[in-house]
Amino acid sequence: MHLFPAAPSDLPAVADMVNSAYRGDSSRQGWTTEADYLGGQRTDAQTLAHDLAANPEAILLTLRDEAAGPLLGCAWLEPATDDAWYLGMLTVRPDLQDRKLGRTMLGAAENHAKELGANRITMTVVQIRDTLIAWYERRGYVSTGETRPFPYGDQRFGEPMRDDLNFIVLEKAI
Known part of the structure; x- marks a missing residue:
């Protein structure tokens, strides 16, 4: 496995992969879909570059x-x-989510952050994503008890189909 910082030329492919893993029918190939409660795109190359x-x-x-x-x-x-x-934005192609690449990507990201001086990793997850939260908990993440509001009206985060979304904050010592 090779881990590289994204080059500007990678950004369209990254955006396509992220959108395919989280939104629309293609996301249903994997288990990380948000298609039942968020529509629209998750990101685009211009947003990533910005x-x-x-x-x-x-x-x-x-x-x-x-x-x-x-x-x-x-x-x-x-x-x-x-x-x-x-x-x-931890993402694995939906058609490859049975290869345990998420674990590989998570471990590599944690190691990279540690090399940059991190002692902890924090993240936010939509509170209704019980399966995803449990996946992170099995990898050592714990809820901090903090919640953050979902940014309704900000199209960069998608088109909510529910009015009860928020984020929980998870954290892990590395």
């Missing part, structure tokens, strides 16, 4: 079997505090 430019310490990691091979997964990392990094 977010990377706006936060120069952030990194979008990509996972491939071979250096020049197809994109298999990705994860977003950015500093949150002096000793914690935020992990977001």
Whole structure:
């Protein structure tokens, strides 16, 4: 497995993979779908480029079997505090989610953050995603008890089909 920071030329493929894993019918091939409660796109190449430019310490990691091979997964990392990094957009192609690539990508992202000085990883997960929350808990993440509101009206986060969404904050010492 090869882990690389995303190049600008990777951003369209990353956006396509993320959208296919979380939204629409293609997301139903895997178990990470949000299609039952969020419509629209999850991200696009322009948003990714903007977010990377706006936060120069952030990194979008990509996972491939071979250096020049197809994109298999990705994860977003950015500093949150002096000793914690935020992990977001952990994604594996939906047709490959039975290869345990999510575990590989998560471990690689945690190790990368640790190499950059992190002692903790934080993340947010939509509170109704019980299966995903349990998956993270099995990997050592715990709820901090903090919740954050869902950004209704901000199309960058999709088109909510429910009015009761919010995020819970999970954290893990690394």
